Amino acid sequence: MLAILKDFLLNLFFILIPIFIVPLWVEERNIPRHIKQHLFTVCLALVIILCITIPVSSDPDFIFDLRQIPLWLGSLYKGPATSLFLCLVTIGCRLLFGGAGFLVTVITSIFIMITSMTLSKKFLQLSSKHRILLATALCAFSGSLSLELAQMFQGISSSSSIMSLTYLFVQPIFMLIVCSLKEMIYKNMELRKRIIRAEKMEVVSHLAASISHEIRNPLTAARGFMQLLEQHHLSPEKRKQYIQIAIEELDRAEAIITDYLTFAKPAPESVEKLNVKTEIERVIDLLRPFANMNSVEVKTTLAPFTITGEREKFRQCLLNIMKNSIEAMPNGGVLQIYVSIEKQRMLIRISDTGVGMTKEQIDRLGEPYFTAKGIKGTGLGMMVVYRIIESMNGTIHIKSEIHKGTEVSIYLPLSSSNSHDLTNEEKKFLQHYKTST
Incomplete structure (x- = not known):
């Protein structure tokens, strides 16, 4: 049987x-x-x-x-x-x-x-x-x-x-x-x-709602000031001021559209060799007043490695991450930026001592319209970061604990594929790095 x-x-x-x-x-x-x-x-x-x-x-x-x-x-x-x-x-x-x-x-x-x-x-x-x-x-x-x-x-x-x-x-x-x-x-x-x-339809509806909300404000302001220009009794100074405000609002609308296009079209447009140390220092200079205002101390350990990518997009990526880190420390703290080599790839580690995130929030980072900032965030910043890093053939890893801070690690391929192609400055740093570790 x-x-x-x-x-x-x-x-x-x-x-x-x-x-x-x-x-x-x-x-x-x-x-x-x-x-x-x-x-x-x-x-x-x-x-x-x-x-x-x-x-x-x-x-x-x-x-x-x-x-x-x-x-x-x-x-x-x-x-x-x-x-x-x-x-x-x-x-x-x-x-x-x-x-x-x-x-x-x-x-x-x-x-x-x-x-x-x-x-x-x-x-x-x-x-x-x-x-x-x-x-x-x-x-x-x-x-x-x-x-x-x-x-x-x-x-x-x-x-x-x-x-x-x-x-x-x-x-x-x-x-x-x-x-x-x-x-x-x-x-x-x-x-x-x-x-x-349903997820696709939700993304489309969110995208439509977000675009209409974000762009309507500057366009409405620009339209209003352009209508004011029809008044014949305006002085030349006022007319010039209204025109300038309308142009600024249109520029803001263009910047918002650029953010969306960065997500939709992440491929770099003008690729060039970038000195990571120089680019990070430029971004820090831009954010230093904002960091000082929030009582945030910036500490760096930088190395002059070169990578391949689009300069403006790479700066935008760093700017979004560092700005998020500073905003996560409303009562002050320390922002650390560390650059090194790990597993034949360049590592940029950005860490803060801020409010931190839960595991659920970390898992959703990079999703369109998700933000851990409440009503202050648009949910586009980290989405853009993920797309830029992806377009540069890199990866991003995030660790975080509530009330202890967040650590963002970015891994990017070096533009120099072997040790013979490294510059003297890069070789000196690598030698120092090997002896210290």
């Missing part, structure tokens, strides 16, 4: 392969719809061949196996064309083994094909639960029909009576299991598609 059950489970394993592996494999690779259908049909045909070739048990004339399960699955779920193809495969494969049982296979296969052609459209319109129950009932009936026909045409030996009863009991149960799993996988795939579609 255990040997029989083992062979039934082997047939079940063959059937579950296209049910589990094929849909997931196809979904991951975005294969066209028509190819998906043909691939599933071919897999079911191979399963039928395997079930007949490696049966549970076989008399001289009758073969016990679970071929009817994939035959019903393909016929009910995929329609008449698939049903006809699978029936021909079943009959053709069974023909190779001969015996009176071949006639039983022909009759049951034709019955399955005709029944599925009649029910396939209505079957797909049923609820998931009703589809499972109907498929199980049909499979149980076709199994009983096969045994009745075998008894009628050739008779089944007494040694096969236990196998017949087991077959009548096991096949519907396995059909119930297979159909339930197929429906579950189908539901999960549909749910995943809906979630992805």
Whole structure:
């Protein structure tokens, strides 16, 4: 009995392969719809061949196996064309083994094909639960029909009576299991598609709302001052002042659009060699008044390594990170910037002693419109940072603890690929670094 059950489970394993592996494999690779259908049909045909070739048990004339399960699955779920193809495969494969049982296979296969052609459209319109129950009932009936026909045409030996009863009991149960799993996988795939579609729509709606909100203010101000220019009694000084304000507001709108384009088009436009030490010092000079205002001390350990990238984008990246660090220390603190070499890549480590972040906040950093600053943030700064670092073939890692501070580590490829290409200043720093560590 255990040997029989083992062979039934082997047939079940063959059937579950296209049910589990094929849909997931196809979904991951975005294969066209028509190819998906043909691939599933071919897999079911191979399963039928395997079930007949490696049966549970076989008399001289009758073969016990679970071929009817994939035959019903393909016929009910995929329609008449698939049903006809699978029936021909079943009959053709069974023909190779001969015996009176071949006639039983022909009759049951034709019955399955005709029944599925009649029910396939209505079957797909049923609820998931009703589809499972109907498929199980049909499979149980076709199994009983096969045994009745075998008894009628050739008779089944007494040694096969236990196998017949087991077959009548096991096949519907396995059909119930297979159909339930197929429906579950189908539901999960549909749910995943809906979630992805909803996320895309949410991003679009957020983007539209954010752009309209951010750009409407400067445009409204510019429009108002341009309307004031129509007043004839304005003095030349006032007119010039209004024009200047309108231009400034338009420039602000342009800067906002530039931030969005940085996210949408992260590829560098004018690539050049950048001295990291020089670029960091420039950004620190820009932020020093802001740091002083927040009682933040800036400490640096810089090295003159060169990287490849777009100067303005790289400065913008550093500016966003350092500004976030300073804003995270409203009561003062220390901002440390450290540059070195780690695993043949340049490391820029920016750390603060600020309020820190939770693990959930760290995981969401870089998402559009997510900010840890509350109403003060737009959620675009770190999004832009991630895109710029990505465009420079770099990676970014963030560590943080609440009330202890945050550490941002940026890894970028050096423009000098080997030690012979390093400048004298870089070689001196590397030598100092190796001896000190």
